[in-house]
Amino acid sequence: MRAPQVFIETFGCQMNEYDTEVVRSILKARGYGFTDSADSADVVLLNTCAIREKAHNKVYGHLGLLKPLKEERGLVIGVLGCMAQNLKKDLLASDALIDVLVGPDSYRALPDLLEKAAAGRKGLAVDLSEYETYADIVPDRIEGVTAWIAVMRGCDNFCTFCVVPYTRGRERSRDLISVVREAEALAASGCKQVTLLGQNVNSYRDGVHDFADLLGAVADIRGIERVRFTSPHPKDFPDKLLEAAAGHPKICEHIHLPLQAGNDRILQLMNRTYTRAEYLALVARIRRRCPDIVLTTDIIAGFCSETEAEFAETYDLVEQVGYHSAYIFKYSERKNTIAARKFPDDVPDAVKAERVSRLVELQRGMSLNKNRALIGKTVEVLVEGDGKYADQWKARTDGNIVTVFPKTGHSIKPGSLVPVRITDATVTTLYAHPA
């Protein structure tokens, strides 16, 4: 009999991309095959994100597109991930299209639920776990020169705007040795860069080791040329971690350091646990130790009760720090979060949008200047694959900036570390020639 074919579509963050690889591994072990379109699938799984309203809407849009396929040939449809966790029975009850709902800690239950669904019984598995890390599951990856490894899951911070502590549950870490084994296996298969993932990656601790130990251990693996990590929380950046990151040449000179807001009252309402001054002191400490570090960030504009003067402090801080790039979001109220329960979402949408566009404008100018300042310099890039055009390579600098250069030398291939000279720059991309 032909193996049932599964099509998985992934929304949201890198952790979801990783989880899709875990799900593929679980399903493969139970005899499922994979296809790259819903048209040829028996089962369609949407691995969803709940972080902002936009993410939700996107999933509803895709579900709508699946309706005719379901009616035509009884496709089994599953919703996985954060939205499944968050909406639980609501989603199953309100939407006749959905057969299976599985939250981020319950992927081991998926094969059984799919079998039941094929026999016409809907099902859900949305229990959160204090222990599930999928440490024993080897993700089914598309082989390449870069890979993600989830080293911790969940979040205990309860930033008041954020749904993650509810959809992904409490913090838990894998043993250092299980991460090292996974990275060694990746190195043996030709992978050159590993990104360590966690909702709060620098809270990693396995009872014996902390995150600095883990970073060092992965960077020591022969064959791994670059180690990245995302996302750290500014509250947890001891000198030991900075020393590990700065002292090891394979740990990339890029830190994504989510700011969220630059005003103390808003930071407190958000429960970020640091002040503006503390954040700036951390940036100064990082830059003293690593002067060439590339800093990027996340910002939320228009959080509950944010005044124009308070927003101006965020704007000022962004300008002061001079990030290389930033993700800038409109505040989007999420059901059941502390903010949704305690504070009215009272900044008008147009004001939120206008604040976002002012910040985006500021950031684009700074990104362009920073990229232009690299013109004429020679930097080492890791080749990831073809660029937009087949006669170009797409690569990244140590600081994670996308760099495109023409295919000239025959010895260059994906995974090569190549010195290139930067010849031109846009807001997002560097253009180069082999040096």
Ligand code: 5AD
């Ligand atoms: N509204 C807008 N942005 C949010 N983020 C998290 N929750 C929300 C929300 N409710 C942003 C934060 C976080 C990033 C992953 O998403 O900036 O760092």
Ligand code: SF4
């Ligand atoms: Fe959400 Fe805050 Fe946890 Fe990040 S640290 S996942 S923003 S609660």
